[in-house]
Amino acid sequence: MSTERQLAEQARAWPFEEARKIVARLGGADVSKTPAKGYVLFETGYGPSGLPHIGTFGEVVRTTMVRQAFRRLSDIPTRLFCFSDDMDGLRKVPDNVPNKEMLAAHLGKPLTSVPDPFSNEHPSFGAANNARLRAFLDSFGFDYEFQSGTDWYKSGRFDPMLLAMLRHYDEILAVMLPTLGEERQQTYSIFLPICRKTGRVLQVPVVKIDPDAGTIVYRDEDGSLVETPVTGGNVKLQWKADWAGRWFALGVDYEMYGKDLIPSAELSARIVKILGGRPPEGFNYELFLDQEGKKISKSKGNGLSVEEWLRYAPPESLALYMHQQPRRAKRLYFDVIPRAVDEYLSLVEKLPKEEPARVMENPAWHVHDGKAPEHHAGGVSFAMLLNLAGVAHTDDKDVLWQYLRRYVPGATPQNAPYLDRLLANAVAYYVDFVKAHKKFRLPTPAERAALADLADTLRRLPEDASAEFIQNEVYEAGKRHFAQAELRQWFKTLYEVLLGSEQGPRMGAFIKLYGRDNVVHLIDRALAGDDLGEAA
Template sequence: MSQIDRTLAEAARAWPFEEARKLVARIGGKAPAKGYVLFETGYGPSGLPHIGTFGEVVRTTMVRQAFQRLSDVPTRLFCFSDDMDGLRKVPDNVPNKEMLAANLGKPLTSVPDPFSNEHPSFGAANNARLRAFLDSFGFEYEFQSATDWYKSGRFDKMLLAMLQHYDEVQAIMLPTLGEERRATYSIFLPISPKTGRVLQVPVIKTDAQAGTIVYRDEDGTLVETPVTGGNVKLQWKADWAGRWFALGVDYEMYGKDLIPSAELSAKIVKILGGEPPEGFNFELFLDEEGKKISKSKGNGLSVEEWLRYAPPESLALYMQQQPRRAKRLYFDVIPRAVDDYLAAVEKLPAEEPAKALENAAWHIHDGKAPANSAAGVNFNMLLNLASVAHTDSKDVLWQYLRRYVPGATPENAPYLDRLLTGAVAYYQDFVKASKKFRLPTAAEREALQDLAETLAKLPEESTAEFIQNEVYEAGKRHFAQAELRQWFKTLYEVLLGSEQGPRMGAFIKLYGRDNVVKLIERALAGEDLSRAA
C-alpha cells in the first residue's frame, strides 16, 4: 500500500478504521511476540449457524481489512467453536431427540450426530455446518475447536495458570452470582470419567503444585484429576478469558449484552498476566415489534430467509451500517438494504480515494470495486414491475428487463437474474397482499391525462432521465411547486398501489412507455389495477 493510501486510511472516519487504529496503537508498530495480530470470533455449536454468526464474522473481517491498510503486520482470524461445552438441552430443530436427551450433559463432541453417521459427533456435525456456512460467503478464517485445544494440551499452560490463581479468579466471579450458585460454583468443570458428563460441582481441594483438583463425582465418590489434558473445561466466562490468554487474542467483538461478561473476562486475563483484547460491542437487533431478538423465541430473521430475497452483499451492508445503533432485523428492511448496496457499488468507482474509504461497498469488497452488475435496476423497481405485470413468472419479467438492458439474459447477467428472483419472491410473500390502489381526484385526473398524452408522444428511445423530466413537467403544469412531492405520491398510490415508489422515469423506461399509458388509461377508467388487464 502506498504512503498516500496509508495516510488516507489513517484519517478515515468509517468505524472499521477507527477500530483498526486501536489495534495499531496496541502493537506499537511492531508484530506481537507470536508474530501476528489475532482476530477472534466465538461460536457455540449447540445449534445451527445464525445471522448473528454472520454479523460477527463479517464485521470482524471489515476491521481486519482496515488494519491491513494501516499496518504490514500479518493477521489471522480464528473462528473458535466452544464444542466442549456440555449439551444443556435438546434443540427443537434436530431429529433423534430421544438419543440427544440420553446424552445431555456430555461435551458436544461426545454426543452422537443426530443428523446422520457422516460426522463423529453432534459438535462435529454443527462445526461442519459452521464451516460450510462461512465458506459460502468466502470468508478468510481459520477454524479452531475447543475440544482440540483442551485435549491436545495447547490449553495446559493456561489451565495451570488458572489453577495457580484459582482463589483470585473465584473472588472475581463469586460476587456476580446468586447465593445458591455461589455455594457450588467453580471455574473448573470436571468431566466425569464414569458418565462422560461435564459436571457443575464444587471443587473440594486444589493443588497447584500437582496441577490437580478434587471433586465429588455424580455417584458421591471423591475424584482427583489433573486440570490438563482435557479432563476439565472452564466455565464460560473464565473460558473466554482463558482463550484470550492462551491464544493471545488481540481483537474480538461482542454484543452489548455481553459487556459485563467481557469486563469480568478482562480482569481474569490480567490476573493471569496477560493483556485483554481490544473489544467492540455492537447493539443487538430488534424484531418486528422492536423487541430483542431471541434464538429460542425464533422472533428474528435467519440468513436463509434473507438470502431467499436478496444477495449476501446486502446483508453485509446492513451489518456494516451503524453497528452501535439498535436496528430492526425484519423482512421489511431488505428492499432498502439491497438498494443501498447497489447505490454504494455504483458510487464507489468514481469516488475520491478518501471518500471511497467511507463507502460501505469498500468494506464489503475489501476496496475492490465490483462491476455494477445491476445495470441501473434496483430492487424496489423490480418489486413495482412485478406489481404492475401481475405475474410471479421471472421469465415474463425478463421480457421487460431486456427492453431496459438491451442484450441482457439470465445467462449473461446472473446478478440481475438473482435480483429478479428475489424480488419476485419478496413481492409474492410480502407486497402483493398489501397493495392499496386508489382512484384519482379530479385535479389528479387532469394531470394523469396530460401525462398519458405526453408519454404517447415521446420517442421510444427516450432515456430514463428525459422521461423523468417530462413526468416532472407534467406535474408542474397542474400543481404548485410545493405540491410536486404529492404529484409523485399520486403516481405511486394510483398506479402502483403504494405510498412510495421508484424514480418514475426509470420505471416507465423499464415497464415500457405504451404499457404505462395503458395503465394510466385503466386508472382513469376506474378499473381495478390490482387485477391484470
C-alpha cells in the same frame, strides 16, 4: 508511506477506527511491531449447540471488515480464528433438530461426545454443527481458520493456561463470586470436571486445589471425592473463565461481542490480567430486533435467518446491513430487505467514481475489501423490479426479462447473471410479501386532470427518451397541476394509483423499464375506473 495508507489513516469509517485501536495497541503506526506469536489475531466465538445463524454471520463479517482495514494500516500478518466452544455441555435439546429423544439421553455431555442426531455422518453433534459452521462461512468466502475447543483442551495446548488458572484460583474466584447469587456461590468453581463414569460436564464444588500437582479434588454427584488433573481435557472452564482463558492462551488481539456480553467481557478481561496477559481490543455491537422490536434469539427463532435473507436478496446486501451503524439497535426482518438491496446497489454504483479521499468511507468498499465488483444491475433497483412484477401481474422471470431488455439493451440472463439473480430475488419477495398487500385507489378529480396530462405528455415522448428526461417530464406534469409544496403528493399519487403502493421507485426509470405505452395504458385504465390490481 503509500497513498492508500495515508488515506486509511484519515478514514472515518468505523472499521478503520477499530483498526487504529489495534495499531495503537502495538505501539503506534511509527513503532508498531509484530507480536511475539508472529501475527495479529482476530477471533470470533461460536456455540455449536445450535445451527449457525445470522448473528454468527454478522460477527464474522464485521470482524473481517476490521481486519481488512488493519491491513491498510499495517504490514503485520493477521489471522482470524473462528473458535467453536464445542466442549461445552449439552444443556437442553434444541427445537430444530431431529432425534430429540436420543439427544435427551446425552444431556450434560460435551457437544463433541453427543451422537450426531442428523445422519450419523459426523462423529458427534458438535462435529456436525461445526461442519455446518464451516460450510456456512465458506459459502461467503470468508478467510478464517476454524478452531475446536475440544481439540485445544484434549491436545494439551490449553494446559499451560489451565495450570495458570489453577495457580491464581483464589484471585479469580474473588472476581467471580461477587457476580453470583448467594446459593450459586456455595458451589461455584471455575473448573468443570468431566465425569469419568458418565462423561458429563459437572457443575460441582471443588473442595481442594493443588497447583503443584496440577490437580483439583471435587465432590462428585454421588457425594464421593474425586481427584483429577486440570490438564489433558479432564476439565473445561466455566464460561467467563473459559473466554478469558482463550484470550490468554491464544493471545487474542481483537474480538467483538454483543452489547449483552459487556459485563462478561469486563470480567474476562480482569481474569486475563490476573493471569499476566493483556485482554484484546474489543467492540460491542447492538443486538438485532424482530418485527415487534424484541431481541432476536436463536432459541426462539424470531427475526430473520441468513437463508431467508438470501432467498430474497444477494449476500452483499446482508453484509452492507451488518456494516451500517453496528452500535444502533436495528430491526432485522423481511421488510428491511428492499431498502438494504437498493442501498447496496447505489453504493456499488458510486464506488468507482468516488474521490480518493472518500472511497474508504463508502460502505461498499468494506463489503468488497476495496475492490469494485464486476457485477452490476444496469441501473435497475430492487424497488423497480418489485413494481414491475406488480404491474405486469406475473411472477414469470422470463416474461419480466422482456421488460428488462428495454431498459438494459443487450442484457440477457446469460450475460447479466447478477441482474438475473436480482430479478429472481425480487420475484420471490413480491410473491411472498407484496402481492397480497397491493392496494390501488382511484384518483381524485384534481389527480385525474394531472394523470391525463401526463398520459398526453408520455404519448408525445420519443421511444428512446432517457429515464432522466422522462423523470423531468413527470415532474413538469405535476407542476402544471399542483403547487410546489404538493409535488411530493403528486409522486405519491402515481405510486398509489398506478402501482398500488405508498412508496415507489423513480418514475422516470420505472416508465423507461415498463415501457412508455404500457404506462399510458395503466393511466387510461385508472382514469376509466378499472381495477389495476387485476391483469388487463
